[in-house]
Amino acid sequence: MMVETLSFESASVDATQEFLSTAYTPMRIAKSVADARASISRRAVNGLTVDRISFGYDLTYDADSLGRVCLLSMHTGTLADRTGGRETVFGPGETFLVAPPDAPYRGEVHSARYTIAMFDSSLLDAFAPTGANGRGPVRLTGLRAVDEAADRQLGAAVAYVRDHVLDNPAACANDLLVATAAQHLAAATLAALPHTARTDSAPADRTDATSTTLRKAIAYIETNAEREITLADIAAAAFVTPRALQYAFRRHLDTTPLAYLRRVRLDAAHRDLLAADPGTTTVTEVAMRWGFAHPGHFAGLYRDAYRRPPSDTLRLHL
Template sequence: MRVDDRYPRSSEPLARHAIMRTGDVEEARHVVTEVYVPHELDSLGGRPLDARLNVVASPKLTLGYLVYGADATLTLPPLRHCYHVNLTLTGTTTATRRGGQDRVVTSGLRNGVVLLPSEDSTVSWTPEATQYVMKFPRGPLEEHLGGLLGHPVGATIDFDVTMDLTTGPGARLLSAVRFLQAEIDRPDGLLDAPLAREQVESYVLTALLLGVPHSYSDELARTSGRDQPTVVRRTMDFVEDHVDEVLSVSRLARAAGVTARTLQISFARHIGMSPSAYVRDVRLARVHADLESGCPEDVSVTGRALHWGFANMGRFSDHYRRKYGELPSATLRRR
């Protein structure tokens, strides 16, 4: 697969894993088909693309950063062996399923779309659209759901066509995917730690199953209430609602109704990080979203960092760079 050096994008997500830089519609269709699923690709008026794909794959999921750089439409038959999830980062897309019965317009950092194994679909991109594009093989995802439910899944997971990425479980899904991407991009990150990577990928699968309503959601909610620690769910919801306030471990523990020690143990066991690290991760995601959507003339890195609770700019920049692979000023300049 050819990488065209005329299109360097070193600050993009997964930039070290670029497999496509092309202006040719047929080449873009061929590469994306090889990585994801067979489809037809058309650009408006046959115009050339500025298509780019950076991607990393494992048996559980394929995570890619995809851009077409032009008005482009993909027509997909039923996917058969996988679920396909797009989380829109910039620009807009329009997606349909079931012959047009399901239709959604996605916009940057607000929502995304799920395409099903059993249904045909189309996705139209604007030139500004960039997305996390993920493929989840049916076997691992349905087995993961079965493990959460305590019994095998006997039918296709009928996901809603879209999800809200701005709050609650949908926001946690976006944060989980960003965390996976940032760790893959980080030197000495998850690519060098297969067991840790598998755990984070499992967390992404769980975040997807909790972040997008589907045909098993009611049962999963009942099961989660029995088998997953209420303290973790309650704390995560509290953080989402109060992330712009002072959130000490003692305050989080009071909100969850447990001791600070119990809270720390629960987060380490079920989330793989401390409560403080989780709060920082959510706040970093909020700063990142503000910088990605902000105008350099109107937005300052310091102002956004202070707004989301970072008082030490040196430590903030260090955490930001480790999570997103670039300085916050670089994110703002790319706007």
């Protein structure tokens, strides 16, 4: 899998405007600045993109639509969104949607350092493919998370993709890991931000949440856990909507389809650790094989499930 990288540093506002218009979307930047330093670095793989950006000045922008979901985690400075004539200010520690994927946006960044994560908006439909009463694709309807806890979770999802997937060459080379990371970010986005499918659902969804639906879904998950499967794939295999699938897992197992998929993959990693030669295999290799990019997170999940660290299981052969 090819990893796209780029870096940009400049003290020219004109050069920065040209670069941003090429890398993101056509935009116009106010040019009356005293300190024109700008720094941008990017890593992208298979449609998943993370940029680290720093501006030493106040940057006013007026931009066309991005065509993708664009999440911004603010580290220092502020961003004032002025789309539609109203101003909304975001500060350090917040993670938010820059703009709806299909809408132009405008505002100002004030001497800021931040992370941007972008992914294809079609991933949202894999988790909530119907909007109000099942009449269309899900639409994000607000920029800010629904509460502080949701904001923290969304920021953690962006940081995870940045630090443990796209900054890790071995993870970037693993199709399952990259696909799982993109799905994780899409799911976190829907969990955190207002959207059209948050409260609306078709009546048939609850009716279809049967034990038969659950059995079909479990059979599909256990047969295909090593593949890049989505919530939509599992729902299609059970012949129901993703919302009905989610209801079925919550009603009968008090969990979610993707949490169940993660547990199946964890069990597979456990079996691999039991069978592995500790002289030629590492815990990290096994974890990444089953879609776990963060070693510490994998170790925590493993200890919760098996009451010992994964390294102890691997050393059973010694």
